[in-house]
Amino acid sequence: MTLSRTELTAILIALATTLLVAAPVISIALLALQPEPELWQHLIAYVLPQALRDTAALLIGVGIVTLAVGAGTAWLVSAHDFPGRALMLWLLPLPLAIPTYLAAYVYVDLFEPLGLVHRALATAMSLPGAIAWLPSLRSLPGAVFVIGIVLYPYVYLSARAMFQHRSADFAEAAKILGADRWTTFRRVSLPMARPALAVGLALVSLETLNDIGASEYLGIRTLTVSVFTTWLNRGSLAGAAQLSLFMLAIVGVLIAIERFGRREGSVEFSSENPRLAPRTPLTGAYGWLAFTACLIPALLGFAVPLLYLLRESLRRGLLSMETTVWRDAGHTIALAAIATGAALLLGLVVIVAQRWRGSRLTNLSVAVAQTGYALPGTVLALGLLTPVLFIDNGFSKLAGWLSLASPGLVMVGSGAAVVIAYVIRFLAVPTGFIKAGFEHIPVDYDDSARAAGAPAITTLRVIQLPLLRPALFGAVIVVFVDCLKELPATLLLRPLNVETLATSIYQYASRGSFEEGALAALLIVAASIGPVVWLTRFADVPQGPV
Template sequence: MADIEYSEDGSRHRHARGTRLLGFLSYGIAAACLLPMLAVVLAALTGGTDTVTHLAGTVLPRYLGTTVLLVALVAVGTFCLGVGAAWLVTMTRFPGVRLLEVALVLPLAFPAYVLAYAYTFILDHPGIVQTTLRQVTGWGPRDYWFPEIRSTEGAAIMLILVLYPYVYLLARAAFLQQSAAAFLAARALGSSPWRAFYRVSLPMARPAIAGGVLLAVMETIADFGTVSYFGVQTFATGIYTSWFSMGDRAAAAQLALCLLGFALLLAVSERMQRGKSKFYQTGQRQTARPATQLKGGKALFAFLLCAVPVFFGFLLPVLVLVEMGLESEQDLLSRRYLGFIRNSLTLAGAAAILTVAAATCIGFYKRVKPGRQSASAAYLARLGYAVPGGVIAVGLMVPFAAFDNALDAWMRATFDISTGLLVTGTIWLLVAAYMVRFLAAALSAYEGGQSMVHSNMDAAARSLGQSPLGTLRRVHLPLLTPSLLTALLIVFVDVMKELPATLIMRPFNFDTLAVQAYRLASDERLEGAAVPSLVIVAVGLLPVILICRQVGRR
C-alpha cells in the first residue's frame, strides 16, 4: 500500500513539474510575441511628434484613405469570388466542376508581389498587350486610354486573386457541413434558390466566411511588396518611408502603432458582431441537399465564374513567368542562385521547426491546464498575425540593438573588449520574427488536430503514471503527426514568401529568393525577377497540393 501511495505521489509530482515547465515555456513564448508590439508602443510614446505632425498635415490622410480603400476592395472582392465559387462547386453540378473545385485553391501558391511582377510585364506600357494594341491600331502612346496597373485598384486586384482562396476554402467547408433541412424548408415555403441561399445558407456560414475575409484583410494590411512596387501609398509604405528615407524611428513606430490599432479594431469588431447572431444545425449531417444540375447558359456561366479566377490567378501568371524566365539571363543552377536557395531553405526550415514547437507547447499547455492564464498566452501568441512583418522586425530590432550597444559599451569600459552586435543582424533574430509572425497559423493547425484527440486519452495516460510531457510525446504527437506536418508546411511556405521582415533583418550579404526577386523587380528587370519568383511559387504549391488532396476527398 505504501508503494502505491509513493507511486501516486511521484506521479502527481511529475505532473505538477511538467505542467510548470509547459507554463514557463508558454508564457515565455507569449512574452516573445508581445515584445515587438510593446517595443513599438514604447518607441511611439517616447519619440518626438515633429515628423508625425508633418505627416498628418501632408500624406497621413492619404495613407489612411488608401489603406481603407484597399481593405474595402479586397474584402468585397474576396467575399464575392470566394463565396460565389464555393456555393457553385458545392451546391451545383456542371461540366468541369470536379476539376475546378480543386483548381480554385491554386492561386494561394502565389505571393501577391509575384503576381504584380507578372501582370506589370503584360499590361504595362511596354508590355505585350499595349504593344500589340498599338501595332494593330497604329495609335501612338497618347492616342488611347488604358487602365493603369500600377494603382490602388491594380494592387487590390492582385491581392484579391491570391487571397480569395481563404474565403473559398472556409465557405466551402461551411456549406458542406450544413444540413439540407433548413434550405429545403425555405424552398418549400416558396423561396427561390437565390432567396433561400441569401436568407438561410449564407447566414449559417457567416462565421466561417467572416473568418476568411478577416484573414484576407489582415494579409492586405501586412502587404508591402505589392503596394511598394505599384507605388501605392499605404500605412505599410509610410512606415518604411519614415524608417529608411527620413531616418525617424519614432515616426515609423507611431505609424506602426496606428496600423496595429486598425488591424486589432477590425478583428475585435468582427468578433463582437459575430457574437450577436447564433445559428444552430437542426438537421443531420447526412441529409445533404441534392446538387442542382445546371445546363446550357447557366452551366456555361457557372463554369466561367469559377474558371476566370483560376486562369488569371494561376495559369496565366505561370505562363508569363516561364516566358520571362526563359528570356532572362538568370541561371538558377549558378553558385549565386544556389546560395539564394540555400539561404531561403535554411530560414524557412529553422523557422518552421521553431514555430511548430512553440505552437505545440502553447496548445498542449492550454489543454493540460485550461483557464484564463493559458487562454491569454494563446491569445497573445496569435496577435503577431495581425502585425505586418516590417513592424515586427522594427519592434525586435529596437530593443535588441539597444541591448547589443549597452553590452558592447560595458565590455569596452570593463575589459576593453568589443563584443559587436551579438543578436542584432543574426539569423536567429530573423527566425524569431518569423515565429512571431506565423505562430497563429501553426497554432490553428495544431489545435484543429488536437480537438480530435479525446480527453479520455489524457486521463488514461495520467492514470498510467505519465507526466504531461510524456503524454505529449507518447500519445498526442503520434496522433497529431498529419496536423503537425501541415503546420510545418504552411509556416515553411509563408517564410519563403515573407519579404518585409527579411529585407530589414537579414544578415549582411545573406539574400533570399524573395529579396532577389524584389531587388530585380525594383530595378525594372522583370525577366530576371521571374526566375526566383517561379521557385517561390513552386515551393508554395506544396501546401496547396496538400489542401487540394483534402478538397478532392470531400
C-alpha cells in the same frame, strides 16, 4: 496538486513565448512615447490624409472583390454540378501560392506601355494607338484588382466550408415557400455563411494591411508604406512607432469586426435528419457559364503569373547554375527551416502546457501566441529592433567585461532577428493546428496513462505525438512556405549583403528589372503549390441524393 518538473518547464516556456510575442508591441509603445512634433506636422499635412484614404479605399475595394469572387465561386462549386467542377475544386485555391508582390510585378510587366499585352494587341490590331485604353495598373483600382485576385481564396475556402454543409431541411423549406435558387442563396445560405465570410474577410484585410511590396510598387501610399518610409527615409523611429500604433488600432478594429460578424454564428442541423442538400445540376449554357465564372479567377490569380514566370525563366536562360538565385534560395531555406522548427516547438509547448495544466496563465499564453499573425511585418520589424539591439549591446558589454573582442551585431548579423520575426508572426499556425489536433484526442487517454503511472512527457511521446502527426505535418508545410514568401520583416531585419528569394525579387523590381528575378519568383510559387493542394485535399464532402 503539485506540478512536476516537466509541467513546470512547459508552463515557464509558454510564459516566455507570451513575452516573446508581446515584446514587439511593448517596444513600439515605448518608442512612440518619444515626442516628434515637427515630424507630425509634416505627416498630418502631407502623409496621413493620403495614407488613410488609400488604406481605407484599398481595404474596402479588396474586400468587395474577394467577397464577390470568393463567395460566388464557393457557392457555384458547393451548390451545383457543372462541367469541369472537379477541376475547379483544385484550381480555385491555387492563387494562394502567388504572393501579392509577385502578382503586382507580373501584371505591371504585362501591361506596361512596352509590355507583352501592349505588344500583342498592337501586332494583332496593327493599330498601336488603339490600345491606349488599356488601364494602368499603377493606380488604386489596379492595386485592388491585383491584391484581390490573389487573396480571394481566403474567402472562397472559408465560405465553401460552410456552403458545402448546407442542410437539406433549410433548402427544402425555402423551396416550399416558393423561393428560387437566387433567393435561397441571398436570404438563407448567405446569412448562414456570415461567420465564415467574416473570418475570410478578416484574413484578407490583415494580408492587405501587411502588404508593402505590391502597394509600394503600384504607387499606393498606404499606412504600411508610410511606416516604411518614415523609418528609413526620414530616419524617425519614434514617428514610425506612432504610425505603427495607429495601424495596430486598425488591426484591433478589424479583429473586432470579425468577432462581431461571427456573433451568434453557430448553425445547428437537425439531429433527427442530418441530410446535406444535394447539388443542383447545371447543363448547357448555364453549366459552361458557371465553369467560366470559376475559371477566370483561377487563370488571373494563378495561371497568368505562373506562365509569365515560366516564360521569363526559360527565355532568359535563368535555369543556369551561374545565377545567384541558388545562393539566395539557400539563405531562404535556412532561415525558414530554423524558424519553422522553433515555431513548431514553441506552439507544441504552449498547447501542451494548457492541456496539462489549464489555467488563466496557460489560456493567456495560447491567446497571445495566436495574435502574432495580426502584426503587419513592417510593424513587427520595427518593434523587434529595440529588443534585438538591446541584446546585441549586452553581448558587446559582456565581451568587454571579459576583455574579448566585440562580437558586433550578433542577432542582426546572424539572421536571428529574421528568425524571431518569422516565429512571432507565424506562431499562430502551429498553435492552431496542434490545438485542433488535440481536440480529436480524448482526455481519457491522458487519464488512463496517468492512472498507469506514465509521466506526462511519456504520454506525449508515446500516445499524443503519433496521433498529432497530421497536424504537425500541416503546420510545418504552412509555416515553411509562409516564411519563404514573407517580405516586409525580412527586408528590414536581414543581415547586410544577405538576400532571400523574396528580398532578391524586391530588389530586381525596385531597379525596374523584375524579369531578371523570374526564377526566384518561380521557386517561391513552386514551393507554395504543394501546401495549397495539400490543404484542399479534403475539398469535397458527400452530398445527398439529387
